[in-house]
Amino acid sequence: MKNAFIHSISVRVVPFLLAWLLRCWFATCRAKEHGALHKEAAEKQEKAAIAIFWHYSLVYVFYHMKSYSAAALVSASEDGDYIARLAQHLNFTVIRGSRNRGGMRALKEMMLCLRRGKHLAVVADGSQGPALVVQSGSILLASKTGSSILPMAWSASRYMTFNSWDRTAIPKPFSQIDYFYGEPFMVPPGLDSDTIEEYRLKLEEEMNRLYKTAWSHHNRDRH
Numbered sequence: 272m273k274n275a276f277i278h279s280i281s282v283r284v285v286p287f288l289l290a291w292l293l294r295c296w297f298a299t300c301r302a303k304e305h306g307a308l309h310k311e312a313a314e315k316q317e318k319a320a321i322a323i324f325w326h327y328s329l330v331y332v333f334y335h336m337k338s339y340s341a342a343a344l345v346s347a348s349e350d351g352d353y354i355a356r357l358a359q360h361l362n363f364t365v366i367r368g369s370r371n372r373g374g375m376r377a378l379k380e381m382m383l384c385l386r387r388g389k390h391l392a393v394v395a396d397g398s399q400g401p402a403l404v405v406q407s408g409s410i411l412l413a414s415k416t417g418s419s420i421l422p423m424a425w426s427a428s429r430y431m432t433f434n435s436w437d438r439t440a441i442p443k444p445f446s447q448i449d450y451f452y453g454e455p456f457m458v459p460p461g462l463d464s465d466t467i468e469e470y471r472l473k474l475e476e477e478m479n480r481l482y483k484t485a486w487s488h489h490n491r492d493r494h
Contacts (some may be wrong), residue, residue, distance in 0.1 A: 282352045290360035297334050299444045300427075305488075306452035313421040313455045319385045320455065323395040323409050323474075324423045325482060326402065326437040329354070331425055332392070335450060337361040341390040344381060346398035347372040364389065369398050370406070378412065385416045395422075395478055402437045403482065405475035410467050413458035422453030422478050426485040449488050453481045 304310075313320040322341070324332045333343070342364040345355040355365045366384070368377020381391055397406045413420050426449050427442035442448050456477060458470050486492060 278349065278352070282356055286353055286356035286360055289357055293330070293334050293361075296444055297331065297442065297448075300442055300446050300448050302335070302448040302450060304450045304452070306454075309452040309454050310421065313419050316419055316455070318416065318418045319388050319390045320419050320421045321385070321391045321393055321409055321413055322421045322423055323393050323405075323478070325478065326394045326396050326398070326400070327440050328423075328425055329394060330439065330441050331427075331448065332423065333358055333361045333363065335425070336392060337363075339390055341392050342366055342381070342384045343392040344368065344377060344394070347377075348398065351398065363392065370408075374408075378408070381412055382416055385412075385418050391418075395474075396437070400436050403475075403479060405471050405478060407467050407471050410458055410462070410470045410474065413456075414460055414462045414467070414470075417460060419455035419457055420474065421455055422474070422481050423451065424453075424478070424481045424485040425450045426489050426491065428489050447489075449485060451481055451485045453477055 322336070343358045344366050345351045345358060346369045347367045348369070351367065351369075355367060358365050364384070366377050366380045368374050368380075384391060391412075393409050393412075395405045395409065396402055409420055412418070427440070427446045429443040429446040430440045431443060433439040456474055462470065
C-alpha cells in the first residue's frame, strides 16, 4: 500500500518537473530538420500518419513533436507510467499497451485515432526491444488503416547515453541536433503474416539506413 502511494505521488511530480526541465534544456540547443519534404508529404495525405522512431530517441522526439496534435503509444508497465505522464505534459494524447499487456485494446484505440485524423507516435522497437529491430505492430496498423508510416531519427553533436537496453540518448545543452525524416512508407491493405514480415524487414532496413545517415552527419557510429 505504501509503495503504491509513493508510486502514485512520484508519477504525478517527477514527469511534471522533467517536462519543464526538458523545455529549458532543449531550448539551448540548435535544431535543424532534414527531409522536411517527406514530413510535408505525409501531412498532406488524406489520412493521418504513423510516425515511428527508435526507443533510444524517445525523450527528444516527444519534445520535438510537442506542437503536433498526436497520440503516443506507451507501455502499460509501471515504468511506462512516467513516460505516459511526461508525454501528456508535452501535449500528447496517450494510449497504453504493449505486446504482453493490453495490446489488442491499444491497437483498436490507435486505429480510432487515425480514423479521426490524429497522427500517431510509435516506438519502432517497442518498450523492451531488441534495439533497432522493428516490431510488426506499425505494419499491421498501416495495413488496416491505409495510413503511411513516417520514419524519423535524430543525432546530436554532443549527447549523454544511459546504460539501458536501448542506450537511451539525450542531447546535451547547447548541442547541435539534426532531425531526419524518411520517405513515407506505404503498406498494402489486407496483408497476411508472411507479407507483414516482408514489409517489416523493409521498414527495418529503412529505419536503420536513416539512423546511420543521422549519426554519420556528426561522424559518429553510436552502436
